[in-house]
Amino acid sequence: MISLNYRDARPIYEQVKDGLRHLVVTGALQAGDKLPSVRALASSLAINPNTIQRAYESLEQEGYLYTVAGKGSFAAPQADVNLARRAALLEQFECSAAELLFLGMTPEELCLLLQQAARRTAGQQGEEEDRND
Amino acid sequence: MISLNYRDARPIYEQVKDGLRHLVVTGALQAGDKLPSVRALASSLAINPNTIQRAYESLEQEGYLYTVAGKGSFAAPQADVNLARRAALLEQFECSAAELLFLGMTPEELCLLLQQAARRTAGQQGEEEDRND
Amino acid sequence: MISLNYRDARPIYEQVKDGLRHLVVTGALQAGDKLPSVRALASSLAINPNTIQRAYESLEQEGYLYTVAGKGSFAAPQADVNLARRAALLEQFECSAAELLFLGMTPEELCLLLQQAARRTAGQQGEEEDRND
Amino acid sequence: MISLNYRDARPIYEQVKDGLRHLVVTGALQAGDKLPSVRALASSLAINPNTIQRAYESLEQEGYLYTVAGKGSFAAPQADVNLARRAALLEQFECSAAELLFLGMTPEELCLLLQQAARRTAGQQGEEEDRND
DNA sequence: GTGGTCTAGACCACG
DNA sequence: GTGGTCTAGACCACC
Numbered sequence: 001m002i003s004l005n006y007r008d009a010r011p012i013y014e015q016v017k018d019g020l021r022h023l024v025v026t027g028a029l030q031a032g033d034k035l036p037s038v039r040a041l042a043s044s045l046a047i048n049p050n051t052i053q054r055a056y057e058s059l060e061q062e063g064y065l066y067t068v069a070g071k072g073s074f075a076a077p078q079a080d081v082n083l084a085r086r087a088a089l090l091e092q093f094e095c096s097a098a099e100l101l102f103l104g105m106t107p108e109e110l111c112l113l114l115q116q117a118a119r120r121t122a123g124q125q126g127e128e129e130d131r132n133d
Numbered sequence: 134m135i136s137l138n139y140r141d142a143r144p145i146y147e148q149v150k151d152g153l154r155h156l157v158v159t160g161a162l163q164a165g166d167k168l169p170s171v172r173a174l175a176s177s178l179a180i181n182p183n184t185i186q187r188a189y190e191s192l193e194q195e196g197y198l199y200t201v202a203g204k205g206s207f208a209a210p211q212a213d214v215n216l217a218r219r220a221a222l223l224e225q226f227e228c229s230a231a232e233l234l235f236l237g238m239t240p241e242e243l244c245l246l247l248q249q250a251a252r253r254t255a256g257q258q259g260e261e262e263d264r265n266d
Numbered sequence: 267m268i269s270l271n272y273r274d275a276r277p278i279y280e281q282v283k284d285g286l287r288h289l290v291v292t293g294a295l296q297a298g299d300k301l302p303s304v305r306a307l308a309s310s311l312a313i314n315p316n317t318i319q320r321a322y323e324s325l326e327q328e329g330y331l332y333t334v335a336g337k338g339s340f341a342a343p344q345a346d347v348n349l350a351r352r353a354a355l356l357e358q359f360e361c362s363a364a365e366l367l368f369l370g371m372t373p374e375e376l377c378l379l380l381q382q383a384a385r386r387t388a389g390q391q392g393e394e395e396d397r398n399d
Numbered sequence: 400m401i402s403l404n405y406r407d408a409r410p411i412y413e414q415v416k417d418g419l420r421h422l423v424v425t426g427a428l429q430a431g432d433k434l435p436s437v438r439a440l441a442s443s444l445a446i447n448p449n450t451i452q453r454a455y456e457s458l459e460q461e462g463y464l465y466t467v468a469g470k471g472s473f474a475a476p477q478a479d480v481n482l483a484r485r486a487a488l489l490e491q492f493e494c495s496a497a498e499l500l501f502l503g504m505t506p507e508e509l510c511l512l513l514q515q516a517a518r519r520t521a522g523q524q525g526e527e528e529d530r531n532d
Numbered sequence: 533g534t535g536g537t538c539t540a541g542a543c544c545a546c547g
Numbered sequence: 548g549t550g551g552t553c554t555a556g557a558c559c560a561c562c
């Protein structure tokens with residue numbers, strides 16, 4: 001599910017982080033679902049387990065998953081996502097929005113994008129609920 | 134006009150890049166306006182000319198300015214601004230929006246933030262136009 | 267009475283230890299009271315008896331209970347509680363207090379928290395005494 | 400200044416973290432002061448640089464220091480200490496206080512300890528101010 | 533088998 | 548010379 005791009009400027013562990021976070025955010029991994037073990041994911045992506053370990057630690061720190069030594073790592077409920085992460089996201093959102101506005105995009109266009117994104121999010125969460133029936 | 138923050142995690146040349154890009158994007162530097170020479174800006178910011186040089190090269194590649202050998206560097210017209218920048222910003226915008234929506238923010242709240250940002254932007258662009266009268 | 271949290275980073279046997287210690291410390295288990303057998307508690311918590319055994323051994327070493335071969339484990343009188351525990355707690359107390367003070371909290375604010383904690387403690391100990399009437 | 404204890408249950412990087420945090424908290428390192436480089440501290444403690452690196456990363460994350468790639472790490476002002484750390488400290492404080500109260504210490508005794516700690520903290524910060532005259 | 537920690541040693545970007 | 552990233556491989560605690 002996660003794809004690595006070695007030509008990407010981002011370090012590998014961040015690509016892994018973003019990939020896993022995306023799985024949680026989109027609902028592909030529901031709260032409590034078990035993530036692949038450090039070693040399993042490492043071998044499946046053909047990278048060093050330490051790199052995966054680092055991504056997991058960082059995601060735990062951000063609140064996207066929790067880890068139980070000897071058991072594995074599990075997706076956390078949304079509520080656990082930490083405040084620093086929320087602040088970082090808002091910063092990123094406002095910053096990119098501001099520059100897009102500078103570049104001539106209108107608030108209306110961006111709002112439209114927002115609503116499309118909202119529909120996608122709702123759709124994905126709906127699918128999950130359906131799947132769990 | 135450009136302020137460096139040595140406590141910032143971003144490398145210096147990126148801070149310079151962002152500062153210059155902002156000047157072009159906001160219209161503080163109009164198409165054809167001459168940018169300070171590498172050496173002048175370097176001494177004014179008290180940093181190594183190599184660092185400025187690197188920022189200029191990168192900005193030229195992104196389309197924000199063009200350089201004439203022996204003459205200097207000049208702000209590019211907005212139309213020339215590399216589409217890649219717009220695409221990157223849109224990606225960042227949609228990505229952060231999606232995650233904020235997941236975290237429980239509503240499209241309405243985000244739209245409100247957009248409108249506030251738009252008001253700030255309008256203010257700044259107005260100032261620039263006034264100053265150039 | 268003991269609740270396990272599998273999402274907790276602490277290993278299970280430590281959660282068991284903390285739970286049992288709390289029962290002794292609060293007086294829910296009075297000196298001489300018999301603790302559940304290793305097997306009974308293990309099955310009641312649905313965990314491995316080895317895990318309970320380890321918790322019991324550790325608590326005995328700390329002085330919170332004593333074991334009579336062939337009879338079972340019993341709560342120790344408060345006086346027997348290992349001084350090491352008190353010292354560890356004091357260390358932790360002073361250390362966190364010092365850092366909180368550094369961060370700008372006043373001794374008065376911390377004292378207030380202490381008094382609230384004292385009121386909660388008194389409440390619990392009262393309940394225990396009532397129940398044992 | 401930092402002493403490692405290999406018989407301690409805490410991992411090395413946490414001992415390093417605690418040692419460095421203590422230096423910042425007591426004012427031995429004032430905001431902006433440079434910390435020893437990763438490699439220098441590693442060789443001075445005779446441990447692997449990666450272990451130091453991990454401690455530094457974690458402390459940066461908690462807000463006790465900030466790092467500039469290629470320049471080094473520097474003590475942060477108190478204000479930067481992150482909310483998660485404050486919450487963790489309060490939790491630790493209340494928890495140890497509660498158990499000490501259970502064990503028979505009175506709120507008055509603990510308050511006394513608090514005031515002594517406050518005097519020590521004030522003393523250390525005062526020394527620093529004196530030193531900077 | 534799981535994650536947690538540590539070491540040794542490598543390469544890169546930055547200034 | 549500084550920190551940032553990654554690898555390879557080791558040992559431990561926990562279940």
